[in-house]
Amino acid sequence: xxxxxxxxxxxxxxxxxxxxxxxxxxxxxxxxxxxxxxxxxxxxxxxxxxxxxxxxxxxxxxxxxxxxxxxxxxxxxxxxxxxxxxxxxxxxxxxxxxxxxxxxxxxxxxxxxxxxxxxxxxxxxxxxxxxxxxxxxxxxxxxxxxxxxxxxxxxxxxxxxxxxxxxxxxxxxxxxxxxxxxxxxxxxxxxxxxxxxxxxxxxxxxxxxxxxxxxxxxxxxxxxxxxxxxxxxxxxxxxxxxxxxxxxxxxxxxxxxxxxxxxxxxxxxxxxxxxxxxxxxxxxxxxxxxxxxxxxxxxxxxxxxxxxxxxxxxxxxxxxxxxxxxxxxxxxxxxxxxxxxxxxxxxxxxxx
Amino acid sequence: xxxxxxxxxxxxxxxxxxxxxxxxxxxxxxxxxxxxxxxxxxxxxxxxxxxxxxxxxxxxxxxxxxxxxxxxxxxxxxxxxxxxxxxxxxxxxxxxxxxxxxxxxxxxxxxxxxxxxxxxxxxxxxxxxxxxxxxxxxxxxxxxxxxxxxxxxxxxxxxxxxxxxxxxxxxxxxxxxxxxxxxxxxxxxxxxxxxxxxxxxxxxxxxxxxxxxxxxxxxxxxxxxxxxxxxxxxxxxxxxxxxxxxxxxxxxxxxxxxxxxxxxxxxxxxxxxxxxxxxxxxxxxxxxxxxxxxxxxxxxxxxxxxxxxxxxxxxxxxxxxxxxxxxxxxxxxxxxxxxxxxxxxxxxxxxx
Numbered sequence: 001x002x003x004x005x006x007x008x009x010x011x012x013x014x015x016x017x018x019x020x021x022x023x024x025x026x027x028x029x030x031x032x033x034x035x036x037x038x039x040x041x042x043x044x045x046x047x048x049x050x051x052x053x054x055x056x057x058x059x060x061x062x063x064x065x066x067x068x069x070x071x072x073x074x075x076x077x078x079x080x081x082x083x084x085x086x087x088x089x090x091x092x093x094x095x096x097x098x099x100x101x102x103x104x105x106x107x108x109x110x111x112x113x114x115x116x117x118x119x120x121x122x123x124x125x126x127x128x129x130x131x132x133x134x135x136x137x138x139x140x141x142x143x144x145x146x147x148x149x150x151x152x153x154x155x156x157x158x159x160x161x162x163x164x165x166x167x168x169x170x171x172x173x174x175x176x177x178x179x180x181x182x183x184x185x186x187x188x189x190x191x192x193x194x195x196x197x198x199x200x201x202x203x204x205x206x207x208x209x210x211x212x213x214x215x216x217x218x219x220x221x222x223x224x225x226x227x228x229x230x231x232x233x234x235x236x237x238x239x240x241x242x243x244x245x246x247x248x249x250x251x252x253x254x255x256x257x258x259x260x261x262x263x264x265x266x267x268x269x270x271x272x273x274x275x276x277x278x279x280x281x282x283x284x285x286x287x288x289x290x291x292x293x294x295x296x297x298x299x300x301x302x303x304x305x306x307x308x309x310x311x312x313x314x315x316x317x318x319x320x321x322x323x324x325x326x327x328x329x330x331x332x333x334x335x336x337x338x339x340x341x342x343x344x345x346x347x348x349x350x351x352x
Numbered sequence: 353x354x355x356x357x358x359x360x361x362x363x364x365x366x367x368x369x370x371x372x373x374x375x376x377x378x379x380x381x382x383x384x385x386x387x388x389x390x391x392x393x394x395x396x397x398x399x400x401x402x403x404x405x406x407x408x409x410x411x412x413x414x415x416x417x418x419x420x421x422x423x424x425x426x427x428x429x430x431x432x433x434x435x436x437x438x439x440x441x442x443x444x445x446x447x448x449x450x451x452x453x454x455x456x457x458x459x460x461x462x463x464x465x466x467x468x469x470x471x472x473x474x475x476x477x478x479x480x481x482x483x484x485x486x487x488x489x490x491x492x493x494x495x496x497x498x499x500x501x502x503x504x505x506x507x508x509x510x511x512x513x514x515x516x517x518x519x520x521x522x523x524x525x526x527x528x529x530x531x532x533x534x535x536x537x538x539x540x541x542x543x544x545x546x547x548x549x550x551x552x553x554x555x556x557x558x559x560x561x562x563x564x565x566x567x568x569x570x571x572x573x574x575x576x577x578x579x580x581x582x583x584x585x586x587x588x589x590x591x592x593x594x595x596x597x598x599x600x601x602x603x604x605x606x607x608x609x610x611x612x613x614x615x616x617x618x619x620x621x622x623x624x625x626x627x628x629x630x631x632x633x634x635x636x637x638x639x640x641x642x643x644x645x646x647x648x649x650x651x652x653x654x655x656x657x658x659x660x661x662x663x664x665x666x667x668x669x670x671x672x673x674x675x676x677x678x679x680x681x682x683x684x685x686x687x688x689x690x691x692x693x694x695x696x697x698x699x700x701x702x703x704x
Contacts, residue, residue, distance in 0.1 A: 026666040068424050075489050075496055079660060086665050107459070109662045110484065110497045111573075132462065137427050144427055145462045146498060221463075308431060310461045313438050314378040 003131065005213060007155040007206060011047045014117070014154055018050035021151075025113070027087040028054040029078065031101040033061040036093045036119050039162045044092065044117070054090075055081050059100070063244060063252075066100050066135045068144075074104045085109045088151075094120030095127035095252065099142065102133030106148035116150045119159040121171025121201070122253055125178070125208040128153050130216040130226075139245040140308050141237050147221060157205060160198035166251065169288050172196045173253030176284060177232055177260060178208045183326025186211065191284065228328040230311055231320040232260035235339070238305035239297065246296050257289040258346075265342035266334055267321035277324055282349060291350050299343040303336060355483065357565060359507040359558060363399045366469070366506055370402035373503075377465070379439040380406040381430065383453040385413040388445045388471050391514045396444065396469070406442075407433050411452070415596060415604075418452050418487045420496075426456045437461045440503075446472030447479035447604065451494065454485030458500035467504045471511040473523025473553070474605060477530070477560040480505050482568040482578075491597040492660050493589050499573060509557060512550035518603065521640050524548045525605030528636060529584055529612060530560045535678025538563065543636065580680040582663055583672040584612035587691070590657035591649065598648050609641040610698075617694035618686055619673040629676055634701060643702045651695040655688060 006013055018028070028051060032041055037058050045051055057077050059065045078087075091101030091114060098116050105114035118128040134145025160168065179190040186207050193200055212229065219226040236252075236259025243250035264281045267273030285291070311318045317334045358365055370380070380403060384393055389410050397403055409429050411417045430439075443453030443466060450468050457466035470480040486497025512520065531542040538559050545552055564581065571578040588604075588611025595602035616633045619625030637643070663670045669686045 068420065072420050072489075079489060079492060079495060082659070082667060084664050084666070085662055107496050107498055109495060110486065110499050134462065137424075137431060140431060143431060143461060144459050146459055147462050307434070310437055312436050314436070315434060 003129070003149045003153055003213070003216075004151065005129065005153045005155065005209060007157070007209065009156060009158050011044060011156055014044070014115075015048040015050055017115075017152055017154075018048060022050070022088060025086060025088040027081065027083050028090060029057060029081060029083055029087065030054050030090045030092055031057050031059070031074070031097055031104070033059050033065070033093050033097055035061050036097065040092055040117075040119050040159060057081075059097070061096070063096060063136070065096055066142075068135060068137070070100065071104060071135050074100070075108055078104070078108050083108070083112070085112055087112055089114040090117060091115070091150075092117045092119060094118065094123045098123050098128045099133050099145070100135060102131075102148060102150065103135055103145050106133060106146045111148065113151045116153040118153070118155060120163060121160055121168055121205075122174060123171075124155045124157070124160075125171055125205060126174040126212065128155070129209060129212045130229075131220065139241050139305070141241055141244075143308070143310070149220075155205070155209065157198065157202055160201070163198075165195070168196050168198070168201075170251040170253035172288055173232075173256045173260075175204060175208045176288070177229075177256065178211045180260070180281065180322060180325055181228055181231060181328055182211050183324070187325050194287075196288070224330070227311070227330040228320055231322065231328060232256045232263055234306065234309055234311060234317065234319045234334075235259035235262045235302070237309065238302040241305040242297060242301055246294075248294055248296075254289055257285045258291055258293075261285050261291070261350075262339075262342050262346050263319060263321060265345050266319065266338055267323070269338050269342055270321065270332065270334070272321045272323050272329060272332070277322070282346075286350075293347060293350065299340040302343070303339070306339070355481070355501045355505055355565070356503065357481065357505045357507065357561060359509070359561065361508060361510050363396060363508055366396070366467075367400040367402055369504055369506075370400065374402065374440060377438060377440040379433065379435050380442060381409060381433060381435055381439060382406050382442045382444055383409050383411070383426070383449055383456070385411050385417070385445050385449055387413050388449065392444055392469075392471050392511060411449070413448070415448060415488070417448055418494075420487060420489070422452065423456060423487050426452070427460055430456070430460050435460070435464065437464055439464055441466040442469060443467070443502075444469045444471060446470065446475045450475050450480045451485050451497070452487060454483075454500060454502065455487055455497050458485060458498045463500065465503045467506065468502045469506050469508065471508075472515060473512055473520055473557075474526060475523075476507045476509070476512075477523055477557060478526040478564065480507075481561060481564045482581075483572065491593050491657070493593055493596075495660070495662070501572075507557070507561065509550060509554055512553070515550070517547070520548050520550070520553075522603040522605035524640055525584075525608045525612075527556060527560045528640070529581075529608065530563045532612070532633065532674060532677055533580055533583060533680050534563050535676070539677050546639075548640070576682070579663070579682040580672050583674065583680060584608045584615055586658065586661055586663060586669065586671045586686075587611035587614045587654070589661065590654040593657040594649060594653055598646075600646055600648075606641055609637045610643055610645075613637050613643070613702075614691075614694050614698050615671060615673060617697050618671065618690055619675070621690050621694055622673065622684065622686070624673045624675050624681060624684070629674070634698075638702075645699060645702065651692040654695070655691070658691070
């Protein structure tokens with residue numbers, strides 16, 4: 001099923017949708033976090049009369065909300081609010097809200113309709129597109145979830161004006177990934193941006209969403225092509241999980257940026273990529289991210305997290321590596337010693 | 353997607369399947385409860401060399417295992433067993449094992465393959481067919497779940513030989529429901545059975561499975577026709593939930609039997625059914641169930657559970673009522689006072 005994705009700076013399009021396609025919902029519940037509750041909800045409520053009687057469910061901001069405990073609280077809240085099978089959940093927030101809300105909706109009463117209104121750049125170009133949702137199991141990211149597309153994903157670039165530069169860069173990491181996977185004009189456009197902002201990203205956001213949407217439509221259940229979107233995410237997820245378990249403040253995009261640099265290096269070690277391409281990748285990443293590696297973050301400590309990676313098969317690490325921009329190779333078996341070596345190489349390069 | 357359902361007394365058919373279609377699974381995990389672990393697993397293991405390296409996960413028998421806590425334990429177990437996306441879960445047990453196992457598998461790593469090997473009559477003719485799975489949220493039955501079909505559902509009637517009469521009757525309630533919904537030869541065959549047993553049920557099991565499978569294939573996501581399968585289940589689920597919250601020993605089928613009697617009575621009150629048909633229904637039910645109603649079980653106490661019924665829409669109770677055998681009417685709005693009245697009538701009839 002192709003998802004309905006609408007990129008618009010006119011929030012009243014949501015009212016159009018709710019007024020027409022959504023008029024038979026028995027109840028509308030909005031999932032927000034403490035930030036979107038104050039930064040985005042009042043504006044939205046003012047523009048959409050259909051949301052007049054909507055109920056709000058608020059969660060703390062941050063990855064730690066993607067837990068079974070919070071999921072249970074939200075299921076209970078929906079039950080207490082008397083949400084039924086004909087109710088709608090609107091996820092108003094970043095990746096955490098979209099991932100968690102998508103999971104809650106796809107399992108409550110065996111599935112109710114939901115809409116994503118992503119408010120962060122990361123959620124707009126990545127988390128809200130493609131139907132994947134999930135919660136974390138202990139330190140393991142997104143181990144539990146479903147693949148269920150929202151009824152509508154409404155991308156409102158003006159929401160980005162509420163974000164600080166670190167949050168913008170957080171989403172920009174996934175845009176770098178998309179441009180490296182597609183190459184060509186997409187990558188050229190991305191390279192031309194010095195400091196990404198709500199103002200200069202509009203065209204690139206459309207490129208990024210169209211690219212991801214196209215890949216997902218070829219392979220919604222991730223049997224083949226969709227796997228390419230995991231570039232940077234084998235190392236990146238392990239970095240993110242290790243940071244999480246050490247209560248170290250690291251955003252998803254920051255982990256993925258480091259992941260892309262290390263995975264490019266692994267590609268070179270395996271004779272798939274080359275030094276020139278890797279230098280370009282590292283330059284692009286260092287332009288936008290101040291990569292600093294805390295002492296607990298070692299290849300040794302990353303391995304247990306890599307062993308629980310959803311992409312593995314029969315205990316082997318399966319990575320996406322790049323031959324060049326626009327030329328991903330999926331399901332490449334990577335050895336533990338190659339991870340150690342590449343991690344070492346990148347660390348040396350970063351530390352200059 | 354039509355499910356593959358195999359009715360056979362030859363368990364080696366599972367080995368054929370695993371050996372051919374299932375040869376690429378990286379790991380096979382079997383979910384059992386304390387009963388099937390000793391009654392069914394040794395026999396199965398002996399017949400299927402492909403299960404030589406399978407891992408076992410065991411849960412306590414009974415509805416209380418369909419909880420978020422047990423679900424979390426099982427997700428963690430799969431992770432510790434290093435089950436990956438290419439692993440297989442086999443659910444060897446009754447309705448609880450199939451419902452819980454289907455939910456675990458459909459959400460672990462966003463969905464892994466699973467097979468149902470239902471061992472109870474209830475699971476063979478009902479719980480394992482149609483892809484519905486779920487866990488309970490507090491006292492609310494199956495509030496959380498997905499609709500995901502198994503790769504294979506293998507019905508092995510010989511498993512029934514391990515069941516006592518109460519467990520046979522438990523499944524027979526759903527067979528009564530199927531026969532009332534289809535009418536004709538199906539109902540005649542069912543009426544001819546005095547005491548159901550593993551020996552005299554073989555033909556009727558096939559009728560029952562074919563009927564449910566046909567209904568589900570018309571409407572997998574329960575938009576229309578599939579709703580008819582909820583006959584007896586509005587009152588029945590409320591009765592079951594109320595019993596559960598009072599730690600009163602009542603099986604699903606026993607609750608559904610009472611539910612069908614009360615819902616037939618509601619049909620008469622609304623001018624949909626008639627007294628003659630209801631007498632037939634009650635006679636059929638009383639032949640197989642000793643209906644006794646504990647003092648806490650009142651219409652008053654059932655209402656809160658009915659209010660959380662997944663079939664409700666906009667706060668209205670939507671029931672399936674029968675005009676006659678083979679003539680179900682879905683989405684009938686029922687009032688609270690009609691429930692009180694029908695409950696009273698049936699109680700009087702039962703108490704003689």
